[in-house]
Amino acid sequence: MQVTNLTDQNIDSASILSSAKGRKRTIVGVLTSNPKIAVGVGIVAFFVLTAIAAPLLTPYDPNATIVTGSLPPSAAHIFGTTGLGQDMFAQIVYGARVTILIGFTAAIGSTLLQVFFGLTSGYFGGIVGDALNLFINVFLVLPGLPLAIVLASLASANAATNNNEAVIALVLLFTTWAYGARVLRAQTLSLKERDFVAAARATGEGTLHIIFAEILPNEIALVAATFVGTFVYAVGAEVALEFLGLGNTSQASWGEILYWAQANSALIIGKWWQFVPAGLCIAFLCAGLAFINFGIDELANPRLRVERSRHRRVLPKKNKAVAP
Amino acid sequence: MRHLLRRVGFYLVALWAAVTFNFIIPRLMPGDPAEAYIAKLQGQHVTRQEMDAIRQLFGVNPNVPLWRQYLDYLNGLLHGNLGISTSQFPTSVLDVLRQSLPWTMGLVGVALIVSFISGTLVGMIIAWRRGSWYDTAIPPILTFLSAVPYFWMALALVYVFGVGLNWFPSNSGYDVFNVTPGWNSDFIVSVAQHAILPVITLVIGSLAGWVLTMRNTMLTTLSEDYVMMAQAKGLPERRVMFNYAGRNAILPSITSFSISLGLVVSGSLLTEIVFNYPGIGYALYQAVQADDYALVEGCFLVIALAVLIANFLAELVYTLLDPRVRRGGS
Numbered sequence: 001m002q003v004t005n006l007t008d009q010n011i012d013s014a015s016i017l018s019s020a021k022g023r024k025r026t027i028v029g030v031l032t033s034n035p036k037i038a039v040g041v042g043i044v045a046f047f048v049l050t051a052i053a054a055p056l057l058t059p060y061d062p063n064a065t066i067v068t069g070s071l072p073p074s075a076a077h078i079f080g081t082t083g084l085g086q087d088m089f090a091q092i093v094y095g096a097r098v099t100i101l102i103g104f105t106a107a108i109g110s111t112l113l114q115v116f117f118g119l120t121s122g123y124f125g126g127i128v129g130d131a132l133n134l135f136i137n138v139f140l141v142l143p144g145l146p147l148a149i150v151l152a153s154l155a156s157a158n159a160a161t162n163n164n165e166a167v168i169a170l171v172l173l174f175t176t177w178a179y180g181a182r183v184l185r186a187q188t189l190s191l192k193e194r195d196f197v198a199a200a201r202a203t204g205e206g207t208l209h210i211i212f213a214e215i216l217p218n219e220i221a222l223v224a225a226t227f228v229g230t231f232v233y234a235v236g237a238e239v240a241l242e243f244l245g246l247g248n249t250s251q252a253s254w255g256e257i258l259y260w261a262q263a264n265s266a267l268i269i270g271k272w273w274q275f276v277p278a279g280l281c282i283a284f285l286c287a288g289l290a291f292i293n294f295g296i297d298e299l300a301n302p303r304l305r306v307e308r309s310r311h312r313r314v315l316p317k318k319n320k321a322v323a324p
Numbered sequence: 325m326r327h328l329l330r331r332v333g334f335y336l337v338a339l340w341a342a343v344t345f346n347f348i349i350p351r352l353m354p355g356d357p358a359e360a361y362i363a364k365l366q367g368q369h370v371t372r373q374e375m376d377a378i379r380q381l382f383g384v385n386p387n388v389p390l391w392r393q394y395l396d397y398l399n400g401l402l403h404g405n406l407g408i409s410t411s412q413f414p415t416s417v418l419d420v421l422r423q424s425l426p427w428t429m430g431l432v433g434v435a436l437i438v439s440f441i442s443g444t445l446v447g448m449i450i451a452w453r454r455g456s457w458y459d460t461a462i463p464p465i466l467t468f469l470s471a472v473p474y475f476w477m478a479l480a481l482v483y484v485f486g487v488g489l490n491w492f493p494s495n496s497g498y499d500v501f502n503v504t505p506g507w508n509s510d511f512i513v514s515v516a517q518h519a520i521l522p523v524i525t526l527v528i529g530s531l532a533g534w535v536l537t538m539r540n541t542m543l544t545t546l547s548e549d550y551v552m553m554a555q556a557k558g559l560p561e562r563r564v565m566f567n568y569a570g571r572n573a574i575l576p577s578i579t580s581f582s583i584s585l586g587l588v589v590s591g592s593l594l595t596e597i598v599f600n601y602p603g604i605g606y607a608l609y610q611a612v613q614a615d616d617y618a619l620v621e622g623c624f625l626v627i628a629l630a631v632l633i634a635n636f637l638a639e640l641v642y643t644l645l646d647p648r649v650r651r652g653g654s
Binding site for chain 1: 342345536582589627
């Protein structure tokens with residue numbers, strides 16, 4: 001919807017639309033115009049649907065002990081069972097809910113912070129802009145995961161907080177926003193010099209209106225890209241925090257599965273099914289999201305696209321054709 | 325020179341922010357962190373000294389004003405006083421960190437150098453041969469590998485090469501039973517052997533970033549006129565690739581150093597846990613498990629300090645490589 005409202009003032013969005021030429025200028029058209037985006041969206045959609053349809057996919061309660069001990073995969077339990085005798089497949093499909101929801105929540109919140117800090121620091125010059133920029137750069141240079149571990153371990157040591165999922169989402173939100181903010185700031189710095197901003201200023205629009213109603217819609221493609229990037233990072237960091245035992249260890253999620261696999265020394269005794277499915281799911285989900293981002297990159301930067309005819313003219317594949 | 329001073333100023337501000345986070349975070353939490361913490365230790369044997377250490381650590385003395393607590397805290401830090409580790413009582417946090425830091429720095433340093441050199445080379449080559457089968461195949465494979473969580477990659481390597489094939493040791497930083505730490509060849513060989521799998525884990529995880537950054541900037545550089553000119557002059561292919569295109573494409577890789585450093589350090593923390601590698605990450609893990617908050621904070625501070633210093637060094641290199649920055653970024 002917002003994509004179709006874009007004008008050609010923005011290079012990124014304009015080239016995304018032009019690359020979808022010949023198809024309908026809709027989100028679907030953009031999504032299918034690039035194979036990487038199509039594959040990425042397919043993978044992510046698969047996991048989201050799995051998470052939603054979890055009760056339909058398995059008859060088991062992920063947290064219920066069904067058998068004694070950890071059984072290898074069989075027809076009844078296709079991914080085997082955990083050390084506590086829970087069905088691993090049920091843990092994976094229900095765990096997808098926790099992992100995706102926490103990652104998504106953190107990424108949404110983080111994107112809001114990115115938009116706020118990126119656009120304001122880029123738009124305002126002088127001391128305000130410098131101060132906001134300093135703030136972004138300080139957060140950028142501080143190591144995110146260790147900071148997240150400090151926050152999460154203190155929050156979980158505190159008896160007042162029992163809702164670990166919310167704590168982890170909040171912690172990730174505050175430790176992931178800086179990179180996207182810097183990207184958006186750079187784009188805002190260039191956009192604010194454009195004529196349409198000067199025109200809005202001349203017609204007496206308020207500063208907030210200019211930043212969020214004039215400049216922001218022209219950066220939507222970039223915001224989408226940083227959102228996807230944050231999502232990838234948030235899923236990885238969330239799984240890592242849970243792996244460290246900072247999540248809710250009694251509820252099934254992909255990080256918890258790996259936490260228990262490590263705690264039970266599953267791999268030293270050869271119980272590969274306790275950690276292979278969860279790890280592969282994380283890898284596929286993150287790779288799917290990463291593909292979406294590379295696709296957006298290719299749409300935004302025509303030089304990255306493989307266009308063989310143009311390529312041959314500029315840079316002959318066989319160097320001998322040019323070299324005497 | 326002015327540029328350099330500004331950057332030094334920036335890193336001092338960042339360091340101050342890290343230190344101040346450490347001070348503020350426990351005080352922002354709802355309730356009384358020290359009491360909640362002590363309550364959580366119930367069932368364990370907590371001595372009076374430990375209780376005092378905990379109270380002092382959280383600084384929850386209502387009689388002392390906040391600014392005074394802050395000054396005391398900064399003063400303590402300047403004297404290297406990071407508190408007492410409650411899980412390894414009565415070892416000081418500083419001593420624990422002093423033992424762990426060299427292990428992590430070695431691991432991260434070697435992994436960074438290996439992945440930077442190999443990743444940049446691969447990126448250069450696949451951009452040069454764009455459209456070939458390996459340009460089509462390598463980026464998606466690397467993307468997938470980098471999407472695998474570090475600790476899971478570590479688990480898989482331990483399972484296959486450590487437990488299954490028994491090619492490499494996969495536990496601890498050296499053979500604790502047969503060699504004595506020190507400058508003897510047995511110890512050094514043992515350390516190198518034990519570092520192989522963790523380093524491979526980190527390299528696999530961080531390779532994709534270098535390859536893709538290099539490939540993308542290289543593609544942009546390749547369409548520049550001077551590259552065409554170099555080819556038109558009939559310079560050898562290798563020379564055009566490395567000295568003309570590659571050399572000019574490498575700057576963004578160095579700019580992205582700070583981000584990849586952060587990722588490798590985070591990855592190292594998790595990798596160490598899987599390998600029981602005696603570095604900062606393992607210390608942090610044990611501290612988290614035992615609710616040893618002084619040690620958790622100490623680990624964060626030392627990691628932040630190391631990352632800031634490494635970033636500063638990367639910027640120095642960047643300044644040397646790019647004359648535009650030296651002249652004041654006009």
